Amino acid sequence: MTDNINSTKFEPVLLGRLGRPNSASLASYQADGGYSALRKALTMTQTQIVDLVKDSGLRGRGGAGFPTGLKWSFLPQNISGPIYMCINGDESEPGTFNNRILIEEDPHQVLEGIVIGSYATRATTAYFYLRYEYGRCYRTLQKAVDEMYAAGLLGKNILGSDYSLDIHLHRGACAYICGEETGLIESLEGKRAWPRIKPPFPAVEGAFRRPTVVNNVETMACVTHIVNRGAEWFKSIGVPKDPSNPRDAGSYGPKLYCISGHVNKPGLVELPLGVTARELIDQHAGGVWKGRKAKAVVPGGISMGFMSADELDTPLDFAGPGRVGCLGLGTAAVVVIDDHTSMVDVLYNCCRFFAHESCGQCTPCREGTAWSTKILERMRAGRGKIGDIDLLLEISGSIGTMPGTTICGLADGAAWPIKNAIQKFRPELEEYIRSGRKAEAPQLAGAH
């Protein structure tokens, strides 16, 4: 571990204002220097800001880790007509709650980043897509947006500049798929949230068939700090690029890690990218509960799969989870599963989630998630067959953009828990089937 990822020295940035009195108010935010980044940004050219964000190495915090500055630079140049900014606040990946806390506690930090990002991409309207369940966030954001209009931070000629922007809050209706950026766009347009075939990518043809950028909430909070403190500061935090891998984009900056499941102190902690799961659990979450050991750990929301107990020293940066067979860092939502828990129950829970949330557009995902759930139900009823394991593996190998059978990447996320559970816990699954054990958890009639 290098010095700059020694988390004991790390001062929170994104959560730096947590616990201040009225931390969500404009007055309190400005008293702490808020909107200085926007003032600075408005003196810069759009290209300068895009270059600054590119130089910082900022990668999207929503799950895919795509470089933010690069995404912005894909917008066509010199075109007439509107460009849209969409903020993805549909946070629905099991284990993930960082955006909720960020918005409830410090909305202006996020909104400042949105205005800067919109200015940099020449967007004149921003839609903040917020999952419906976050009612408190909605009211906090609406109040913050109202304060901004009253203070000249939104609307016509922001802070006396030539730049004008409106932000509209748009509430979802309880659908996981709206976190997929083109699903989000379809939902914003008032339709079922079926992801679009790409290309065209949203940068070329997005919301209302216009060039559109979709960015995550935490990503926009990072933009505020990058403009304030510079690209070099951001790059001094986290894990540098691997020089031996030309495709590695590095893992720079602070990251909000959500910790839940079987730990003594579940919660949100901000650390440099690259902290290990073991350090998160032992030093920041009070250890595994009841004096038990971890059996498996989800590195970044259930769609990323599982790390086994001997993989806990894996750094949770953009590259780390992939090196141990997980799909990626995802949302950095760490879910700890103790050694008293059946992996059959865990996998069943994951499969049922994806069967419930599959949007139904692509047959392999719609059918594959449903059948994998049914196979696990049969196992939990004590009627599993040894061949079920290979059947599950076959299903998981046929769902997703990697085998090329689905439109969106969320299907790969449905496949990954199955793949990892079988790769890493196959003897336990086989033993479960052979013993004819039945699940202890309550079964509810009609609960699908």
Next chain:
Amino acid sequence: MSELSEDTKQKIRDHFGRYPTKQAVTLPALHMVQDEKRCVSNKAMEEIAEILELAPSQIHDTLSFYGYFRTEDAPLGETRVWICRSLPCMLRGGEELLAELCGRWGISPGETTADGKITLELAECLGACDGAPCMLVGDELSLRMTADSVEQQVRG
């Protein structure tokens, strides 16, 4: 006789300025109607369609995609309670909590108590895993729930 009040219709039209198309007001309109009526009836869908210059089937197509909206054959009770059962909540008793409430209230997930007071729903990840098992009442999250604390909060 109109299903939607003139006030609701005006609130729907007030959203037009926010979007380049009227269809984009579909979700806001469905939310407004369901908040007021506890479901979105066929008549309400027709009236929303008329305001948004769409076919009623387009409104129904969108409505039926989102698990959140209720049609007139299954209106909501006064209070809608969601209990999360996704992995972080499951690991800390979310499924047992849901089963216990089903037993106490004599209903299955998705159903409403006979007195029309409570609709119980199972939820997939509510985004409050730091306080598992968690609950959503209306649009407010509550953390670290037990069957007793749910009843206290919901029934008073």
